[in-house]
Amino acid sequence: MGKATGFLEYPRQTPSECEPLMRIRHWNEFALQMEEEKLQEQGARCMDCGTPFCHVGRLLSGMASGCPLHNLIPEWNDMVYRGNWEVALRRLHKTNNFPEFTGRVCPAPCEGACTVGLHGKPVTIKSIEKAIVDRGFAEGWIVPEPPLVRTGKKIAVVGSGPAGLACAAQLNKAGHSVTVYERADRIGGLLTYGIPNMKLDKSTVQRRVDLLAAEGVTFVTRTEIGTDIPSSQLKAEHDAVVLCGGSTRARELPVEGRELSGIHQAMEFLTMNTKSLMDSNLADGQYLSAAGKDVVVIGGGDTGTDCVATSIRHGCHSVTQLEIMPQAPLTRDQGNPWPEWPKVLKVDYGQEEAASLYQEDPRRYLVSTQRFAGDEDGRVQELHTVRIEWTRNEQGRIVPVEVPGSEEVIKAQLVLLALGFTGPEETVLDQLGVERDERGNAKAEFGVQATAVEGVFTAGDMRRGQSLVVWAIDEGRKAAREVDRYLMGSSNLP
Structure with a gap:
């Protein structure tokens, strides 16, 4: 090769x-x-x-x-x-x-x-x-390819993120009639509202959505299953239901002062920004602006990086990114051999932009936020932090221990929590009686994708927890194959 x-x-x-x-x-x-x-x-x-x-x-x-x-x-x-x-x-x-x-x-x-x-x-x-x-x-090589024959089977896909879209695309290829339900005003899930435009231009998402629509997939927006349409009704009107609602419950930071204004979940910040950008190029002001503010992002993952880059584009006064874990090594450790994912220090686009603008990397490692403090109007003004070390306790567990005398106060008028997600929302799962695993996700065996409820399947972050887009696409494809097999007795889908 x-x-x-x-x-x-x-x-x-x-x-x-x-x-x-x-x-x-x-x-x-x-x-x-x-x-x-x-x-x-x-x-x-x-x-x-x-x-x-x-x-x-x-x-x-x-x-x-x-x-x-x-x-x-x-x-x-x-x-x-x-x-x-x-x-x-x-x-x-x-x-x-x-x-x-x-x-x-x-x-x-x-x-x-x-x-x-x-x-x-x-x-x-x-x-x-x-x-x-x-x-x-x-070159025009990618064109709509609708199925030549329809099976007469109807499938509902709940959620239009990468898992839902992949599942819908595959089931449509098999000739089934697929309807994708999305509670937001646009199709795409996290592809549209969870990933900033500078990483994934929304015209790229819409181009693929338009292609799927031309192939016969039906999209329904502004419709929340469990609220606008009861889950029982959805199940009764379709031969199968695939739940691809994602992992959308954001992890909290339960410390003193959390109730102060100016402290927001990262996904709220990113979603509002992208929606306003798409609606009006930010002219409507319907977003959380970082302009002129000292911004602190708590969390060191991709979402935290997106918050750093978005804040810079707003024109923030400064941006600091706090990470409770230590800095990754410059080269692979002996305990991280090929072909494992290389756990080495990376400078992503947001950190590169911050370093160019402010002459320093915005990341601070081994920092724990103890409390928030605000002004007389209840607006956040500062974070009180302490450095930590990770040590092994008497039970053999690795735990954080505060470093005496390392307390620090960081100015902030906007704090963004990018701490990951704890699982899917429960409304649809409760209404359908879908069992949960030990982490609160919809319970279904990987590759089988079927829940214990007859005719109900699940895929993506809703089943596996917060993960990568590529895993979501993979699970969507696997769910489609199993739904096809459930409805037709066998499947030719890969």
Whole structure:
């Protein structure tokens, strides 16, 4: 696959990006298109490794190693190297319904498991994936392909995030009539309102939604199942129901002063910003503005980074990102061997922009927030924090211990909690009588996707908990196959 000596001849190269101080002036995607010759060279780096690990998605040490979708990565890298772009697109779409999404927002566990990465820098798989699908749309190779025959079976998909859309796309291919219900005013779930526009332009999401609609999928917005339509009615009117509502209960920070105004969940901040941006280019003012404020983001993950980047684009006075965990090492530890996901320090786009603007990385590690303090009007003004160390207690558990004398006060007029999510909302699950697992998620075996309630299936974060877009697409596809088998006795869906 690729060129046998390509990884020796060509260095790893990723697409160039707009300079941080330029791109913070707008909300557009900022990765620049790589020349075709350079892309072919990067495809050539995909060595004939005999047993590739990049496409075998599995969990190692609790994290994804390789592609959960089992993308045929060596095959389409080889096609790009040889200039067979249309064939590359067909191989890409064979396992992934939405490579334009994963090519933009996936953290690329495939690259973490790349064999070239064992003793060098991995193949730029994610960039090649994005280039293939973007060219497919540009060349007009991607067109609606509605099924030739309908089965007469009706399926309801609750939630229009990546799991729901993937499930709907596959079931529609099988000839079933699929209706996707979304409580927001736009289709896309977290793809639309959970990921900022500079990471995933919303026209890219709408383009795929329009394609699915042209293929026969019905979309219903502004409709919350369990409230606007009783769950029992939905089940009675369809041959099967697939729950893809996501993991939307945000984790709280129960400390003194939490009730002060100016403290918000990260997803509230991001959702309001994207909606206002799409509705009016922020002219309506219907968003939480960080302009002129000292912003503190509590949480070090992708959502926290998105809050940093969004605050900078608002024109914040300063931004600080607090993380309770220690800084990751610069290189792999011995306890983190290939092909595990490399737990090493990364500078994401938000931190890069903050460092360019304020001349320092906004992240502070091993910091615990003890309380919030406000003014006489009940508005947050500062955080009281303390440094911590992670030590093993008498029971052998790793626990945080405060460092004496490390107390600090940080100014803040806007605090954003990016602490992750604790599980799905309960209304639909309760109404349908769906059993929960020990973490509060909808209980269903992975790959089977069926709950204990007849005709009710589940996929994505609602079943597995907060996870990656690529896992959601994988679960949506698996749920579609099992629904098809449930309704028809067998299934030809992959």
